[in-house]
Amino acid sequence: MRTGYRTIIAAVATAVLLLVLFKLLGRVNVAFESSAGDWADTEVLMKGRDYAMIAAGFARYQRSCGSHASLLRTTPMRVHHVFSWPSYAMDPKWQVPYAPAQIAQGYKRPSCAS
Secondary structure (H helix, E strand, O other), X not given: OHHHHHHHHHHHXXXXXXXXXXXXXXXXXXXXXXXXXXXXXXOEHHHOEOHHHHHHHHHHHHHHXXXXXXEEEOXXXXXXXXHHHHHHHXXXXXXXXXXXXXXXXXXXXXXXXX
């Protein structure tokens, strides 16, 4: 009987440890830019700047500048980062089409978006 409890405790402890590691190491800041190359923004997850904020900012850029550019992800998926796999599978930011960056990573706004 004791071995059964030890096995259950070990399995629960392993599951908790994996969840903590996925939560800590699986969060990936992703950079985005417009297909026109005149708008860019980057997530800063530790500060609460996430994909929803990026998407809202891009929509404002499109409205204010009358742009028909599309949103592109400039951060590639890195398959060897095992702890990021849940993010790759579940986060909508990874569904945004990938393209190599045209401009330096960071924050860029055209004058019409100010």
